[in-house]
Amino acid sequence: MEGEIIVLSIEDQLRVAEALANPPEPVAALRRAVERHGEIVERPLTDAAKRTIDLTKLPT
Structure with a gap:
């Protein structure tokens, strides 16, 4: 990785x-985001997403 x-x-x-020591209050747009x-x-996943994703193959 190169740096600058x-x-x-x-x-x-x-x-x-x-x-950094005294950050400003976040603006309204950041709060909404x-x-x-x-x-x-x-x-939670929708039923359609659950059918699309095989949850048994996800790492535990």
Whole structure:
């Protein structure tokens, strides 16, 4: 895997550190996305999906 080095000024380093130490409140769109993700991911499989996926072959 290749990486890239980003050089930040002292001012930018302080901004990054401050943002990590005291992150801003999430905006409404992010809150909605998190809620929607939970609804989708935590939703049980439908009967059609259960027929499509052989649950006996899934690792335990």
